Amino acid sequence: MKKNIIIVAAVSMMLTSCGLYKKYEQKSEIPADAIGVPGAASAEAPLSWREFFTDPLLQKLIEQVLANNTDLAAARIAVEQSEASLKAAKLAYLPSLSFAPQGTIASFDYSKASKGYTLPLQINWEVEAFGSITNRKRAAKAVMLQAQCYQGIVYSNLVSTVSQQYCLLQVLDRQLEILVQTDSLWSASLDTQRSLWENGKSYSTAVNQLEASWLDVKTQMVDTRRSIQSVENAICRLLAVSPRHIERSKWGRYSLSQKLTQGVSAQLLENRPDVRMANHMMEEAFYNTQVARSAFFPTITLSGLVGWTNNAGGAVINPGSLLLNAMGQLVQPIFSQGKLKANLKISKLAQEEMKHNYVQTVIDAGNEVNEALADYQATMEKHGYYHHQVDVLHEAYKGTHELMDNGKASYLEVLTAQESLLRAQLSEAMNMYDGSQAIIALYIALGGGGK
Numbered sequence: 065m066k067k068n069i070i071i072v073a074a075v076s077m078m079l080t081s082c083g084l085y086k087k088y089e090q091k092s093e094i095p096a097d098a099i100g101v102p103g104a105a106s107a108e109a110p111l112s113w114r115e116f117f118t119d120p121l122l123q124k125l126i127e128q129v130l131a132n133n134t135d136l137a138a139a140r141i142a143v144e145q146s147e148a149s150l151k152a153a154k155l156a157y158l159p160s161l162s163f164a165p166q167g168t169i170a171s172f173d174y175s176k177a178s179k180g181y182t183l184p185l186q187i188n189w190e191v192e193a194f195g196s197i198t199n200r201k202r203a204a205k206a207v208m209l210q211a212q213c214y215q216g217i218v219y220s221n222l223v224s225t226v227s228q229q230y231c232l233l234q235v236l237d238r239q240l241e242i243l244v245q246t247d248s249l250w251s252a253s254l255d256t257q258r259s260l261w262e263n264g265k266s267y268s269t270a271v272n273q274l275e276a277s278w279l280d281v282k283t284q285m286v287d288t289r290r291s292i293q294s295v296e297n298a299i300c301r302l303l304a305v306s307p308r309h310i311e312r313s314k315w316g317r318y319s320l321s322q323k324l325t326q327g328v329s330a331q332l333l334e335n336r337p338d339v340r341m342a343n344h345m346m347e348e349a350f351y352n353t354q355v356a357r358s359a360f361f362p363t364i365t366l367s368g369l370v371g372w373t374n375n376a377g378g379a380v381i382n383p384g385s386l387l388l389n390a391m392g393q394l395v396q397p398i399f400s401q402g403k404l405k406a407n408l409k410i411s412k413l414a415q416e417e418m419k420h421n422y423v424q425t426v427i428d429a430g431n432e433v434n435e436a437l438a439d440y441q442a443t444m445e446k447h448g449y450y451h452h453q454v455d456v457l458h459e460a461y462k463g464t465h466e467l468m469d470n471g472k473a474s475y476l477e478v479l480t481a482q483e484s485l486l487r488a489q490l491s492e493a494m495n496m497y498d499g500s501q502a503i504i505a506l507y508i509a510l511g512g513g514g515k
Contacts, residue, residue: 084195084358088202088347094426113223113513119318121311122230125299129226132304136222140216146208153204156197159366160418173329178195184371184387194361199354206348213344216337221511222302227504229299233292234315235497240288242489243281250278250482253465257478278481281486315496318505333429335511349415362396369382418495429509436506443499450492457485 116124130136164186171177192198261271283310296310336498369389396406461481507513 068333080185084354085198086354087349088206090346093121094339095328100114113227116320116507116512117227117318118320119230121313122227122318125230125310126223126226129222129299129302130219132242133222133302134304136215136218137209138183141246143208143211143215144184146204146211150204150208153197153201154432156190157192159187162186163293171314176357179373182371182373182387184369184373184389187366187368187370189366191364191366193364194358194362196355196358198349199358203348203355204350206344208353210341210348213337213341217341218382220337220508220511222512223513224504225300226302228501229295231311231500231504232313233295233299233310233312235493236288236292236295238315238493239490240285240292242493243488244290246482246486246489247278247281247285250274250281253276253478253482256465273476273479277483305307310455314492320500320507330430333426333433336429336509337511339422339425339429339511342418342425346415346418346422349411349418353408353411353415356404356408359407361396362394365393365395366392367393432509433506436502436509440499440502440506443495443502446495447499450488450495453488454485457481457488463484 089508112125113126117126119182162185165181167179167181169177169179181453190197198408254271257271257274261268278411297307299310300307368391373385375386460479461484464481466475467477
């Protein structure tokens with residue numbers, strides 16, 4: 065009867081422990097409506113950054129930043145550390161072997177000292193019986209995958225930041241070009257107004273107003289050059305080098321891919337390293353819960369000694385006697401002051417927390433895509449208006465300047481036309497920059513920029 069009870073208990077324990085070897089299965093899927101944008105959706109993975117950014121100078125700059133950036137180097141080290149931890153977790157299946165020599169000298173009541181030694185090889189082996197080692201190994205692998213995803217996040221952020229700063233340099237160059245052209249035109253207008261004043265056909269206030277407006281352009285040129293220097297310094301920090309000139313191509317010479325703006329699939333969010341990282345965090349939490357469950361089951365440990373010992377009394381004689389010792393131990397937790405139940409509850413709550421974190425990460429990712437698409441569509445819609453506005457104001461400026469040359473227009477009309485044209489030209493350039501930033505943001509939001 066007792067034998068049957070033991071057999072039934074053993075079988076029941078083995079069946080219960082089978083679930084401890086279950087592998088993680090992702091249950092939270094990305095909803096199809098995570099990206100609320102109509103249109104033909106593409107489920108293809110984004111192009112690599114080398115294909116997306118066709119400007120050779122930008123490609124060279126990105127490569128230099130990825131090679132020199134200290135944050136990426138730190139992320140790479142974290143991956144190597146997690147790989148080492150995973151290797152250690154895999155080796156936990158094997159027994160540990162150690163050499164632990166001991167020597168003793170003992171004397172009692174001033175008697176002659178007794179000398180002895182032991183030269184054992186100690187062997188300890190935790191037998192995999194209820195999934196604790198397997199689940200710890202799987203959790204370690206999930207941690208390693210998280211480190212790789214974090215490296216991907218840093219990688220993508222660097223690609224995004226460098227490309228955005230590079231485009232900002234290009235648009236600042238374009239704005240400086242506009243200001244230089246404006247400086248030349250307004251200087252000519254000022255000379256004309258001075259000539260009219262000297263001939264009694266205008267007032268000194270007109271000269272003063274035009275000169276003040278011209279000087280304002282001069283200050284904008286100084287500010288723009290300073291902004292260019294500041295952006296160059298920011299890129300140099302990413303490169304981990306001292307401040308220097310950043311070589312770049314002229315704005316508009318190379319264009320970014322427009323393919324992603326034609327429609328995207330929510331499944332592309334799975335390419336994002338932060339979404340994959342959130343999934344692996346759920347995976348780690350799942351296996352930690354399995355480890356907490358396995359703590360309720362017995363642990364089986366085998367240990368032994370093999371070596372030589374000599375306790376011959378007053379002298380040490382070689383070779384010593386052969387020493388052999390073997391022991392098997394099974395420990396079944398019965399009462400652990402509630403620690404096992406508490407650890408299991410904490411693990412389950414952490415698993416639930418990681419699930420919520422995954423859902424929020426997907427929501428945030430979809431929102432980033434929607435915002436980038438909306439920004440791009442807005443800049444494209446404004447582009448035509450800005451372009452037409454610049455053409456209209458350019459014609460207005462030419463007309464008022466001709467009228468002023470003939471004494472048929474006041475300086476205020478010329479001043480208004482000049483300032484309106486300048487604002488429209490600068491706004492058009494900035495709108496083009498905003499469009500490029502939206503495309504870059506969309507590319508990164510869909511998981512682009514990774515290796």
